[in-house]
Amino acid sequence: KKLPNEANLFNQINMNWNQIMTRMHNDPNVLRSTKKEGLLETLNDMLKKLERIQKQLDDYLEDRRRAF
Numbered sequence: 655k656k657l658p659n660e661a662n663l664f665n666q667i668n669m670n671w672n673q674i675m676t677r678m679h680n681d682p683n684v685l686r687s688t689k690k691e692g693l694l695e696t697l698n699d700m701l702k703k704l705e706r707i708q709k710q711l712d713d714y715l716e717d718r719r720r721a722f
Contacts, residue, residue, distance in 0.1 A: 657714055660707045667700050 674696070678687045 657710060660710050663703055664707055667703055670696065670700060 674693070677690070681687050
């Protein structure tokens with residue numbers, strides 16, 4: 655399996671995202687749902703990790719293209 659660290663990190667982010675969406679679905683009040691303490695920081699952290707994963711994937715694909 656290629657990029658195992660990135661795959662694990664993505665799975666963690668995906669689980670966090672699903673938990674957030676489940677919480678928001680269970681409390682459809684937008685103001686209450688989005689005011690949860692730490693939500694913004696969590697989402698920003700998830701974004702940074704996704705950007706890092708994307709860069710690693712781009713680098714990997716570029717290496718594969720060169721090898722081809």
